[in-house]
Amino acid sequence: MTSKNILHTCCFIGRRKIEESEGLTLSIRQHIERLITEERVNTFLFGSRSDFDRLCLKTVSELQKQYPHIKRIYVRAEFPFIDDTYKAYLLRSYDETYYPEAILGTGRAVYIRRNRHMIDNSRFCIVYLDEASAPRNSGTRQAVAYAKAKGAITVNIAEA
Template identity: 30%
Template sequence: MSRKSCFLIGHREASEKIYPALYTAIEEHIARYGVSEFMVGRYGGFDRLVVKAVKIAKQSHPEVELTLLLPYHPAERPIPVPDGFDSTYILRAWKGTRKVAIVRANRYMVDHTDFLIAYAWRPTSNARDLLEYARKRREKVSSG
């Protein structure tokens, strides 16, 4: 069985109220879809909830790994693997601002992971834009 991966993205303002649904989605992706690697950034409330949920899921599923996505190389100050993560993934070549690098890294993850779990309710946000990108990409792959 090949290794399955899942990228998670959501709003910085995510409330603890979504935690039960998020944890359930993570457990379902492990048990039903065979996901063994979860990838997430660390820029806000949603990302913190993901780390919490995956750390707890790992207690029952020790084969699961949590990877921190770094959208650009932190040349100014190298970052050790933070507590709770198994590894980091740095998107190597980036040009432009850090904001552009984050958008580019998110799209890269959609293009190179098997699943996406998104918490995107605001009509204008990077998370919502990425969800639309993923939907269009899925339609393109399905039809051609």
């Protein structure tokens, strides 16, 4: 991504399991819509494997009806090479998908590296990290620390 694109990009990082509520859904929607209308964010990067990602994808997909210029991009941490059938399946939910070349061969660290790639390519990062219940060295906690260290504008929905 170019630095121009990074200015208008947001990624999502969150715990695999979250307690969904109407208040949480509303908070996510308000934060995302503010990024679209006030910060001109037009690209949203998603990982996988978490309730939080799924909820954010649902929200961005709903907002895309109102803001058709926004893009949903799935950054894969699995399957560096995919066939057309699987790609077509993914593109029913996302506008694009790719596997970052830099994470090839990273083994068990693939999700950490994928998250860092998304953070490196985003100005904004919406996260869900419950400080009280997240394990000390959880992937989410590591990603949030990395985002803050890199200067990404980070919003923790669990605290919002």
